[in-house]
Amino acid sequence: MKTNNRKTTARAVFVLFFLFLATLTVFGQQRLVLGGKAVIMVADAVYLFPDAGRRVIAVAGADQGLGVFLSSIDGDFPKKPVIDKSAGTEVYASFKPDAVIMKSSMRKSAGPALDALGIKQLYLNLETPEDYVADILALGDFLGAKARAQQIVAYYDKALADIAGTIGKGGAGGQQSKPRVLLVQAASPAEGVWEVPPASWMQTRMVELAGGLPVWKGANPGAGWAKVNAEQIAAWSPDVVLVVNYRASAEASARSFSADARLFNVPAVRKGRVYGFAQDFYSWDQPDTRWILGLQWTARKLYPTLFAGYPIIDEARSFFSVMYGMDGTAFNATIAPKLSGDLAE
Amino acid sequence: MKPTLALKVSFVAALVATFLLYLFAGRYPRPGFTNPASLFSDETARRIFFSIRLPRALGAILLGAVLGGSGAAFQTIFGNPLVDAGFLGVSQGAAFGAAAALVAGSLPIVKAMLPAFAINAFVSFASFVMALAALGASLALSKRFKFGGQVLRLILAGLAVSAFFSSLLAAVKYVADPLSQLPDIVFWTMGSLTAMGWQRFWTIAPVSLFSLGFLFLMRWRATLLSLDDEVSRSMGLRPEIERAAIAVIAATGVAAVTAACGIVSWIGLVVPQVARIYAGSDGRNSIPLSMAGGAIFALAADGIARTLFPGELPLGIVTALLGAIAFAILLASRSTEMAR
Amino acid sequence: MRELEARRVSFSRQGRGLILADISFKLPAGKKLAILGANGAGKTTLLSLLGGRLSPDTGGVALDGENVGTIAPRSLARKIAFLPQIERLPFNYRVLEFVLMGRAPHIAPLSLPGAPDEAIARSALAELGLAALEALRAGEISGGEFQLVRMARCLAQEAELLLLDEPTSLLDPANAQRVARELAALASKGKTIVFATHDIALARSLADLILVLGNHGALRLGPPAEVLMPDCLGQAFGVEFGMEKVPTAYSGLS
Secondary structure (H helix, E strand, O other), X not given: OHHHHHHHHHHHHHHHHHHHHHHHXXXXXXXXXXXXXXXXHHHHHHOOOOXXXXXXXXXXXXXXXOOOOHHHHOOOHHHOOEEOOOOOHHHHHHOOOOEEEEEHHHHHHHHHHHHHOOOEEEEEOOOOHHHHXXXXXXXXXXXXXXXXXXXXXXXXXXHHHHHHHHHHHOOOOOOOOOOEEEEEEEEEHHHOEEEEOOOOOHHXXXXXXXXXXXXXXXXXXXXXXXXEEHHHHHHHOOOEEEEEOOOOOHHHHHHHHHHOHHHOOOXXXXXXXXXXXXXXXXXXXXXXXXXXXXXXHHHHHHOOOOOOOOOHHHHHHHHHHHHHOOOHHHHHHHHHHHOEOOOOO | OHHHHXXXXXXXXXXXXXXXXXXXXXXXXXXXXXXXXXXXXXXXXXXXXXHHHHHHHHHHHHHHHHHHHHHHHHHHHXXXXXXXXXXXXXXXXXXXXXXXXXXXXXXXXXXXXXOHHHHHHHHHHHHHHHHHHHHHHHHHHHHHOOOOOHHHHHHHHHHHHHHHHHHHHHHHHHHOOOOOHHHHHHHHHOOOOOOOOHHHHHHHHHHHHHHHHHHHHOHHXXXXXXXXXXXXXXXXXOHXXXXXXXXXXXXXXXXHHHHHHOOOOOHHHHHHHHHHHHHOOOHHHHHHHHHHHHHHHHHHHHHHHHHOOOOOOOHHHHHHHHHHHHHHHHHHHOOOOOOO | OOEEEEEEEEEEEOOOEEEEEEEEEEEEOOOEEEEEOOXXXXXXXXXXXXXXXXXXXXXXXXXXXXXXXXXXXXXXXHHEEEEOOOOOXXXXXXXXXXXXXXXXXXXXXXXXXXXXXXXXXXXXXXHOOOHHHOOOEXXXXXXXXXXXXXXXXXXXXXXXXXXXXXXXXXXXXHHHHHXXXXXXXXXXXXXXXXXXXXXXXXXXXXXXXXXXXXXXXXXXXXXXXXXXXXXXXXXXXOOOOOOOOOOOOOOOOO
């Protein structure tokens, strides 16, 4: 009996200890503030983890003009106080957070002051697919939800593998058969002025991973969007054109592109392969958790026959179900109305 | 004077040559010079030629002529070789107007009132209005000063108004969204002909041509205004009125091209110096040659800006680089037309 | 032109009180009037009043019976040429370009000088013996030559009346003599000349009539022999004057 008692006691202590630790982690990361610039990506990433809604106590202003997505996941979200994007350290401190989560670009400006106040910080890169894997695992450690993190990473990895596999099987692996792709943002369509992203950005990686040749690589010396005119686009002669617009209708911009008299001979225009980039609340081309949807959509535009029978809408449903716990009804009510861009197969 | 005739002919010839080089240089189908024969065989080349390069060339000519001519006119009527085309607050006012419009254009109220395609017109309009407001403020402010002649008062007022709008611009940049608005503002303040098509060209043409025409006709009168006011009054002029008239019309031309193309610096400052070195300070020659020289400079700079890389360089960067180098070379090698 | 008349001209400036009081004279064409006085006596002010640049408080200035205050600036500039004491040279204009500017009163605002204007400018230079300087830059000639070039510009205006403020004050005797000789020659060709100066020798040799200004107005008006007396000059300049025979560069002018 004594041995049994000892074993039971030991087990009890063990369990209690773990409970204690678990409580520690729960209490330890209870109060989170999401701040700084480009907070949308951070918030969308944090909300991949359940209970995030309870822990997040304040978020910096999130307005990219297309409606706030998180309100539909977390009913309490609109009630959370909004911090100014360039708020100082005292504002963050006034919420008495246990930790502040921001994009890594904020480290230099916000880090030292937060360190001085003893507030923990977690910085996320969230710029490339590799970043996402690393950052989500880091978030998992930070929030005490490693298993969930691994589930998410597995989802991304599987999607990537599926795409690579489908393209490889279709024999579209070699350089010659890769379609020449141009991705532009509409700067001033009426005057034939478009912008291309830098080579390091998600958009470029997305096109490459989808089995395309990004023609604009090397065109942009800067760290932001660079202007190109119709002449250069005609010279690039792309087979497929993806048109992004963060402020207005991407399909309308795509129609403007096709209607430009100077671009009539561009292969993409002649074959009707100019597409407005898909989006729901946010455009899928951005380094948001949705990047995988952007990649899947792009692959379908570049290789429609290979992906026939696997409509993008199914991928979207799956994504929002796994990532944000949305069932079919929630998806139809929240996401479906916000879908735009050239989604048709 | 015989040398002047040869000089005028060579400037005109240089303008024509630069114009033709510009039209046949670009990035289609390959970076470099386009074969003229392709205009007959390639429909895309034809369309690019007539709807991108041609209006842009004409726009560059207008831009350069207005900036060069106005710069020369200002330097002449103020008797000061270091005065720039936009110094009466015009450049800074235009920059502030455009920046404010770019930021305001993303506000829901404004977006609801303006259709998507009108945002550029809105920016240009706001820019033009603020440029004229700055000009008016400089003139009004100069009348309140109680010391010095009109020239000194205008220069000081112009400095004050420029500084004021410059700080307003800084404030707008501070509140602008760093991802979407700030790059647009920065690009605008560096000047560019990227969006110069037929529509924009016809918008700036009337005001620019009027300004150029007036300055051309007044080119000798402007020279008279470079003398002391006492002297020019004794020759029957009304220096304060005539100087103000020339300044306003020149500045309005500058406001128009700046509203359409952003701030393109150095043309108004350097080209008149060059013109004066070759043709003397008499406005009869220096003002028209500054117009031609400005057009040549703008064409050359924009040719580089749109051909060197696939992405467009802001024109203002190229003119500043070339202008600063040219300025230094000129000052070091020849005696400039400056009084002792 | 037949006659310049000043009738009971008075002028006061804010903060400085009465400068000129009750000045009257008549100057026929072809004659030379010197306005003599100390610095600050009002010589420049009087010249400005005569040229229609300032309006007198009382009285008036008439050119051939017409009040100069009522004549439009461009017409006035064709009748009267005013040369200030000093002027700034903003750019290194060529001498001919510089003289050509004097043709302004004859050229409409939006027009340019033509060949006839250039010919007049050339002959103005020639008249003053400056033809050789035509192609040089104004910044490269001597101070005396520059003063003469300025006078050539006045000549190009083809005005009958010349008003000159201290034409020789900044010049050495050689250049001053040259200027004085040219002024005398111009008068003999029919131009009327009024010049302000504090150079008594110049006034004595060149002027037909001298107006001596004291603190508030004319002390005396008359031919040199009458006016240039120690007591009158002593009052005007506030120092004692004696009579002596001295060498002069201006002999044999009138």
